[in-house]
Amino acid sequence: MKRLQKSAASIKEEYSIRKVPLYLILIGLPLGLFVLSLTLGRYQIGPIDVLKVMLSPIFPSIAEGIPDIAIQLILRVRLPRILAALLIGASYGATGTAFQAIFKNPLVDSNILGVTSGAGFGAALALLFFGDQWLVQVSAFVFGLLAVFLSFFGSRLYRSSPLLILTLMGILVGSFFGSLTSLLKYAADPLDSLPAITFWLLGSLNGITWQNLLPLIILTILGLIYLWVLRWRLNILSLGDAEASALGVDPTRMKLGIILFSTLMTAVAVSASGVIGWVGLVIPHAGRLIVGPEHKRLLPVSISLGAAFLMIIDDLARTLLPGEIPLGVLTGLIGVPILVLLMRRSRTGW
Amino acid sequence: MxxxxxxxxxxxxxxxxxxxxxxxxxxxxxxxxxxxxxxxxxxxxxxxxxxxxxxxxxxxxxxxxxxxxxxxxxxxxxxxxxxxxxxxxxxxxxxxxxxxxxxxxxxxxxxxxxxxxxxxxxxxxxxxxxxxxxxxxxxxxxxxxxxxxxxxxxxxxxxxxxxxxxxxxxxxxxxxxxxxxxxxxxxxxxxxxxxxxxxxxxxxxxxxxxxxxxxxxxxxxxxxxxxxxTLLSSVYDIQTEVIYQHENGAKKARAVLPRRPLVVKPDSLQAEGSFLNKIFKKRIEKPQIILVTGLSGSGKTSWCTQMIKEAVESGHSVEGILSPGIFEGNKKTGIEVIDLTSGERKRLARLREEGRGEISTPRWVFDPNVLDWANQRLQNSTGRDLLIIDELGPLEFLRNKGLLAGLERLDQGQFEVACVVVRSSLLPKALQRWPDAQVVRGQL
Structure with missing residues (x-):
């Protein structure tokens, strides 16, 4: 027993030696990128000045000498936008990891139940008939939830093999809303609402303000806490319902909770930014390469990598060309080659 | 508890x-x-x-x-x-x-x-x-x-x-x-x-x-x-054999094996002490079913023909039916049925053509009149030495059609010794029905 205790202690030590720098990196990477991102843009602002401006709401004297336009640019434009990139990236990283676990499938993300297609349709509908930014966001959110609701309860009509049926339902509902969106695009005014719909579907953080950031902050943080707390149990869910149940976990209730929170997170993210694909799919794979598949360690890594990844993508979208590049285009262009590389390097069992 | x-x-x-x-x-x-x-x-x-x-x-x-x-x-x-x-x-x-x-x-x-x-x-x-x-x-x-x-x-x-x-x-x-x-x-x-x-x-x-x-x-x-x-055979629908070991005077089961079919030549009917000879000599406490098995086309019918010859030569009488294939060149194009008591032959089945809804398996279409005739023959002939039924197949075991009179006679024990041809894949079905049957694989 004594020997065992000793070996447990030594293993713990071994873990923590590796853990401390990793966790420092995991927190430091997104934070550093956050500050760096604030400095980037057409109007150059140094990192020291950025930090000063950030502190200025608390210590107004600290930002003396910095031009007002820089302060306004950081607080009103860059800060909400980069915060959104951080939150949405973290959200996709976490929900992708959770969905891959509960679907026992490393090739899905939180869009598998059709939330993005539903949100796309909701946004297109509002853009076509109202055009108001706030309504677009609400409509996207509501239709995103509706799509998942239809997939989930549609699958309950069948008795057997609910996981496969659920996946199939998600694909069906997704295609259905995709077709509806195409119908709206076909009907839309090619000079006015059609470009608006098209750009929305390509994804952008251009229109983020503090006002529409608020629901994103609240739901994302709530959802991240929920998934964080359950992260070790994702391991057990990934073994399948029968085994989870034999290990004393109620798989149905837990999956329902995870799907609910992940869907809220994804719907609010899509409604704020438009369609940004690939993050939820790619990030968990990158995370597994670093810490392995165990979800207690994987989830924090996915959150950190997701946040960092989307901030980098958004920086590129803002700075690469004089005009903005749509985010959905960049995540695809960068995410797909990364995924191909990761799949080559990953071991057989992911 | x-x-x-x-x-x-x-x-x-x-x-x-x-x-x-x-x-x-x-x-x-x-x-x-x-x-x-x-x-x-x-x-x-x-x-x-x-x-x-x-x-x-x-x-x-x-x-x-x-x-x-x-x-x-x-x-x-x-x-x-x-x-x-x-x-x-x-x-x-x-x-x-x-x-x-x-x-x-x-x-x-x-x-x-x-x-x-x-x-x-x-x-x-x-x-x-x-x-x-x-x-x-x-x-x-x-x-x-x-x-x-x-x-x-x-x-x-x-x-x-x-x-x-x-x-x-x-x-x-x-x-x-x-x-x-x-x-x-x-x-x-x-x-x-x-x-x-x-x-x-x-x-x-x-x-x-x-x-x-x-x-x-x-x-x-x-x-x-x-x-x-007995119990294992009934649970698994195959015949099993328990190997015992004697330990300090106590008999202890050590291993369970499936019992494989005996390989039997028909001419051993004449040989003193052989399996077939024993069965026929004992004449008999109870009716004995011999299930003749093998893959489709492995010569089960030929084995039966040889068996009939041997039985007749050694003075036993034979009844039942035999169903050899009808060949054109090397291709089996039909099935014949022979009544062993009268020697009459009739064409029982032809190769299936598309789109007919008759009594048929995926390959063969059966003539219901000939089936009726064969069943009547099986019903009417009784009580001789050797009953041959060739063969009981998916029609009889899975669909309750075909030579039902044969099934009935076997169930009721109206025979002395019965040689029943059953292909290997249906053997468990046959053993489910007649657990005490002897299983042999014919060899010429």
């Missing part, structure tokens, strides 16, 4: 009951084996006992409490289930897999603590897996995977483990390794219910054996009492 099932039944779909009225008991330190054919309800039974499925009727008691009254985690602290082996989607390490056994002991928002790490290490040490703890579960051998799942059960700290076919797909040494460890854990007080396809394991390791057949309990009891030729 740790675990008790009282008259449980279960149906996945209404009207399709897969488990009928099963009762069993399990005491501390006991190992109970559940044996039966594929699809007989073993896995369903384990799921009901483990509380994963709720029986439609009857009750399962765990520690004298209804199992449905436990919460999932309270239940999992008392009974563990090791499912049939499968590859998880993610390559967790051995240690991480074993750690999952701690789930029922953790608060539902919690993650493993140092105490859990200690328990996991103890379990790994006990099974001898510490060296493998950081290897991916997906990359260790099948036997080791099974041991990891057992270690997970130990980390779960439940007094009962249900194991679903733990030795399936394992080589001899891994089977041995797994079962010896299970046996030792049993001696330390753990109770097991093990579903298995290995009657020999049950002889070696079980305290009690439950034979399950079509969802019904055929028998439950000590392995020496339950694993008998």
């Amino acid at each position: 740790l675990l008790e099932a009282a008259n449980i039944s279960y149906a996945y779909l209404p009207g399709k009951t897969v488990l009928h009225d099963v009762s069993l008991q399990l005491n501390a330190g006991e190992t109970l084996y559940v044996l039966g054919k594929n699809g007989c309800g073993k896995t369903t039974l384990l799921s009901c006992l483990g509380g994963l499925l709720k029986p439609n009727a009857g009750r399962v008691f765990l520690d004298s409490t209804l199992i449905a009254d436990f919460s999932a985690s309270e239940r999992a602290k008392r009974i563990g289930l090791i499912p049939q082996m499968h590859t998880p989607a993610f390559a967790y390490t051995v240690r991480q897999m074993v750690m999952m056994g701690r789930a029922p002991h953790l608060p539902w928002l919690g993650s493993p603590t140092e105490k859990d790490h200690l328990i996991v290490e103890e379990a790994l040490e006990q099974i001898g897996l510490l060296e493998l703890q950081d290897r991916p579960y997906t990359e260790v051998s099948g036997g080791e995977q099974q041991l990891v799942l057992i270690a997970r059960g130990l980390a779960q700290k439940c007094p009962i483990l249900l194991m679903d076919e733990p030795t399936a797909h394992l080589d001899l040494s891994n089977q041995h390794r797994v079962m010896e460890i299970v046996h030792q854990l049993g001696q330390q007080g753990l109770s097991f219910i093990i579903s298995s396809h290995e009657p020999n394991d049950a002889l070696a390791y079980a305290d009690n054996v439950l034979l399950l057949s079509g969802g019904w309990v055929t028998e439950v009891g000590k392995p020496q009492d339950v694993l008998t030729e």
Whole structure:
């Protein structure tokens, strides 16, 4: 027993030696990128000045000498936008990891139940008939939830093999809303609402303000806490319902909770930014390469990598060309080659 | 009593009951084996006992409490289930897999603590897996995977483990390794219910054996009492042979083997002391059925023809029917039927053409009039020495058509010796019907 205790202690030590720098990196990477991102843009602002401006709401004297336009640019434009990139990236990283676990499938993300297609349709509908930014966001959110609701309860009509049926339902509902969106695009005014719909579907953080950031902050943080707390149990869910149940976990209730929170997170993210694909799919794979598949360690890594990844993508979208590049285009262009590389390097069992 | 099932039944779909009225008991330190054919309800039974499925009727008691009254985690602290082996989607390490056994002991928002790490290490040490703890579960051998799942059960700290076919797909040494460890854990007080396809394991390791057949309990009891030729034959629908060993004057069953068909030449009917000669000489306490088996086209009918010749030469009379193929060149294009008492022949079947709705198998279309005629012949001729029925096939066994008069005579024992041609794939069906039949494979 004594020997065992000793070996447990030594293993713990071994873990923590590796853990401390990793966790420092995991927190430091997104934070550093956050500050760096604030400095980037057409109007150059140094990192020291950025930090000063950030502190200025608390210590107004600290930002003396910095031009007002820089302060306004950081607080009103860059800060909400980069915060959104951080939150949405973290959200996709976490929900992708959770969905891959509960679907026992490393090739899905939180869009598998059709939330993005539903949100796309909701946004297109509002853009076509109202055009108001706030309504677009609400409509996207509501239709995103509706799509998942239809997939989930549609699958309950069948008795057997609910996981496969659920996946199939998600694909069906997704295609259905995709077709509806195409119908709206076909009907839309090619000079006015059609470009608006098209750009929305390509994804952008251009229109983020503090006002529409608020629901994103609240739901994302709530959802991240929920998934964080359950992260070790994702391991057990990934073994399948029968085994989870034999290990004393109620798989149905837990999956329902995870799907609910992940869907809220994804719907609010899509409604704020438009369609940004690939993050939820790619990030968990990158995370597994670093810490392995165990979800207690994987989830924090996915959150950190997701946040960092989307901030980098958004920086590129803002700075690469004089005009903005749509985010959905960049995540695809960068995410797909990364995924191909990761799949080559990953071991057989992911 | 740790675990008790009282008259449980279960149906996945209404009207399709897969488990009928099963009762069993399990005491501390006991190992109970559940044996039966594929699809007989073993896995369903384990799921009901483990509380994963709720029986439609009857009750399962765990520690004298209804199992449905436990919460999932309270239940999992008392009974563990090791499912049939499968590859998880993610390559967790051995240690991480074993750690999952701690789930029922953790608060539902919690993650493993140092105490859990200690328990996991103890379990790994006990099974001898510490060296493998950081290897991916997906990359260790099948036997080791099974041991990891057992270690997970130990980390779960439940007094009962249900194991679903733990030795399936394992080589001899891994089977041995797994079962010896299970046996030792049993001696330390753990109770097991093990579903298995290995009657020999049950002889070696079980305290009690439950034979399950079509969802019904055929028998439950000590392995020496339950694993008998008669019971095993009826459960598995093949003939079995139990090999005994004499130990200090006591006869002990050591192994169960399927009984293979005897290879018999028809001319041995004349040879003194041979199998056929014995059967015909004994003349007879009770009617004797000889099932002549072999693959389709292996010469069963030719064997029968030879047999008839031998029988007639040695003075026995013959009745029944024979159905040789009609050949055009090398191609079998039809089936003929010969009445052995009158020698009449008729064309029974032709190759199937598309789009006719008659009495037919996928290949052959049968003439109903000729079938009627053959059946009448079988009904009318009675009581001679040797009855030949060639052949009973899918029509008779699966669809209740064809030579039904032949089936009836065999069921009622209206013959002295009957040679019945049955292809190998239908042999279990035939043995289900006539368990005492002798199985031979003809050789010319």
